[in-house]
Amino acid sequence: MSHCSKCSGKTFYTRRYSGESLCSTCFKKSIIEKTRRTISKYRMIRRGERVGVALSGGKDSLSLLSVLHHLSERLGIQLVAISVDEGVKGYRDEALEHARLATSQYDMKHIIVSYKDLFGFSLDEALDWKNEERDVSSCSFCGVFRRRAIDEAAEKANVSAVASAHNLDDYIQTFMLNLLHGDVARLGWLDPAYADGSFAIRRIKPFMEIYEEEVALFAYQSGVSFQSVSCPYMHEGLRTEVRDFLNMMETTHPGMKNVLLRSSLEVISRYAKFDRKTCCRCSVCGRPTSSSLCSVCRMKTTIKQHVNYAG
Ligand code: SF4
Ligand code: ZN
Numbered sequence: 001m002s003h004c005s006k007c008s009g010k011t012f013y014t015r016r017y018s019g020e021s022l023c024s025t026c027f028k029k030s031i032i033e034k035t036r037r038t039i040s041k042y043r044m045i046r047r048g049e050r051v052g053v054a055l056s057g058g059k060d061s062l063s064l065l066s067v068l069h070h071l072s073e074r075l076g077i078q079l080v081a082i083s084v085d086e087g088v089k090g091y092r093d094e095a096l097e098h099a100r101l102a103t104s105q106y107d108m109k110h111i112i113v114s115y116k117d118l119f120g121f122s123l124d125e126a127l128d129w130k131n132e133e134r135d136v137s138s139c140s141f142c143g144v145f146r147r148r149a150i151d152e153a154a155e156k157a158n159v160s161a162v163a164s165a166h167n168l169d170d171y172i173q174t175f176m177l178n179l180l181h182g183d184v185a186r187l188g189w190l191d192p193a194y195a196d197g198s199f200a201i202r203r204i205k206p207f208m209e210i211y212e213e214e215v216a217l218f219a220y221q222s223g224v225s226f227q228s229v230s231c232p233y234m235h236e237g238l239r240t241e242v243r244d245f246l247n248m249m250e251t252t253h254p255g256m257k258n259v260l261l262r263s264s265l266e267v268i269s270r271y272a273k274f275d276r277k278t279c280c281r282c283s284v285c286g287r288p289t290s291s292s293l294c295s296v297c298r299m300k301t302t303i304k305q306h307v308n309y310a311g
Contacts, residue, residue: 005022007023044161045160050077051159052111052163054084056165060167062226063218064165082110085112088233094227098227111156114149115149118148118152120300138234155201168257169211173246188268192208246260
């Protein structure tokens, strides 16, 4: 039987890319410590700040909440959970229950905003119409509103930064997808220290150096109850193929994902220097944008023409 490289306990997990074997306790500690180092390396959080945690109710975001809760005293920060109710019947309600349970366990402030209240329609209502239009994927469409909803909630919560649970796999997949879609101009958005001038609150990804597999293991090991079914509108298309390809490469060449993360960050940091283009204010909502109408207001106008709209 193999033993933990740190304490000689029974091996729970072996990192193939480093050869390190860890017992259950040391594995958990290593995830918390790795997150702390990432936060410090990219100066994501400053002492005394209020930090929002985007909490969907899935395993990744609940793990992030748990890790940041562990670190909050050491980092000298106060946490506020932020959830978005997109309005997906039979799916989001359950996820929000898991989110509520966790925040009440930690006795943490929890702000929930909904598409219905903010924009006047639920995702179900908007996609009912949009599903006939095949030009944009449901997730790209939903993502525009989701980003705005988190921004609004973050402002309401008066936080300096919002942490999302994107892990290393998410990060390198998004990098590859931007290349495959020819979206090179958007690479700068992935900069861990990105600030586009349109939003004063920093968007941070404390799990960006941790493999997806390890975040999942942490969630199971911590016994958090989370939403396991996927959103019925989720359509990952090319992302699934990119994920499978990267997983296959990692199996054959352990550590390849870490190498790709380092290369991505090198490329991204060069683009981030040039990508600061928010020239104007939206003529409807007044938010900074690169044209006269922001994407949220543009999409709302289109939806208004098709949905019995209350906003
Ligand atoms: Fe929106 Fe896609 Fe997430 Fe569903 S999976 S809530 S459509 S972003
Ligand atoms: Zn606008």
